[in-house]
Amino acid sequence: MSLLVAAFGFGLVSMSVIALAAVGFTMQFGITNMINLAYGEVMITSAYLAYYVNQAGVSIWIAMLGGAAFGAVFSFLINRFVYAPFQRKGTALLGMVIVSLAVSLMISNAMLPIVGYFSAAYRERFSRLLHFGSLALTVNQIAIIVLAIGVMLAVHALLRYTRLGKAMRATAANPTLARNCGIPTQRVIDVVWLITGALCGLAGVVAALDSDSFTIANGAGFLITALAAAVLGGAGQPYGAMIGAVVIGLITELSAAVWAPDYKQVVAFGILVAVMLLRPQGLLAKRGALAAAG
């Protein structure tokens, strides 16, 4: 029983990390219509940037902001110089998937000679353990949970209560109509890349902090969990991604406790397959992953 309680604690941390990553991923897809397979690589690159800042003597909680800023600028530039030109050229969705996979491959391999194969770790990776009954969490883990809740509330407030959020939702629903109503969709999309890029960078640093040590190869794993949560919730649905993160975070950690920790991603994948078989549109979306016809 205490094992399950401990696993629940880890689940809380996991779902916080996944939620940060998945919300940014799903918003990119929902609003800019781009399945960005380079997302995991941008995450790990931001984590490395924060690592170098951290090594220079800055606290990781401040370096995290640097990671987020880097993620924002990097994602913005990738869109500006690669994705947007290809989309303007009229490349089909499938072509864009190949383009983003090529970008992902290029980022991870351009990073490799710089950071090497060796694993890196932040200086603050160990922190005091606090006990709440049989639930034990470190100060870092509690900070991650609080951070994730704060960011989720901020995303909610952004989408619900601001003009920018309204413009984003309008652009996601129907870009042409939004443009005809006087919304500067191009600027909205630029801002979306900055915001989701910041989420991506932040998620990368948090995920790296949570996993003690990390290597450049972790990018693919980050992408898979974010994808699984986003697809489970219904692609393009920020609230769906949050629900997906809660489900996947809990189930993967519980399975790690009762089965084997090596198979966390496999369990996430199993959930993904089940969703694709039973409810391809995800929990919240109306159409989502379903084919247009046929």
Added chain:
Amino acid sequence: MNTYYAANLLIFAGVDIIACLALNLQFGVSGIVNFSFIVFQAAGAYTAAILSMPPDTAPDYTFQIYFGGYQLPFPIPWIGGAVAGGLLALPIGLVVLRRLRADYQAIALLVTSIIANTVINNARPWLNGAAGVALVPQPLQEQLNADTHTYQYLYIGLTAICVAIVWFIAARIVNSPYGRSLRAMRENEVAATALGKNPTALKMTIFIVGGAIAGLSGAILVGFLTVWAPSTWLYPETIILFAAVIVGGRGNNVGAILGALLVPVGFEEVTRLLGGLNIGPPQLIPALEWVCIGLFILGFLWFRPRGVAPEPRHVFPGAPIREDTRWVEGTPAS
């Protein structure tokens, strides 16, 4: 350039040509973005390995753990590899290709590829985990000495026969009414459905055919390398093949062969030449090569989406000639 090296190069070229022809059938002709292509090659390789190896209790083989070990004579492991690739396509295709939108199919297949590798890497009792299987017997090893030049020529010959068979099958498919249906589905799935074509059935059959050919390519490769491990079939290997088909000319079998010779084989050669120069840290050259593969894909998609050898236009007698007959998916209608 000694005989062994030349044989090496020719056999890799043959395997890459077979793989590119299969990927071209799926991606170029039918528009299925099969990001888990390498998994089918791996399935063929593992199957050929366990069909030709003795059980893991045999002397010399006790350092690895795997199931099976049937010691079957030559053509059976290769046939088995092809069958395994085709059989594996069945469940994956049924999950992925039936209801999902095309871009979701692509990411589902990518995730499948990453996860399959993780599972085989971590589950040692099946196929010896991360270390992989080693000492796979070469075809006809009992009858002939595998270290001789004659054996190298024989292996090249066997590979060439397989290339010819696969080429024949691919050419027949592309030029048949079935190939026409596949192209119709690729260009406009809704219209093809409206004309009575069943896109799911079309996709499933080509997925299975492509999977079987991929499995054969894996069987040929493992017979030559005699080792096979998860690190040889990471998902970026699929991207090389995609780069080859895009560079060569998707939808065109000649293009696929050209791409196989230009990208995987060409890069292999460049690595060998640059490897002797000792520039920078050891991982620099291979990493830069991957960056180049990415640039190749982006560059060709941008400047020449139809590739070096574009797919021939299929214009039928009596069809109304319209301005936009030159239009091919991926290029802007000019």
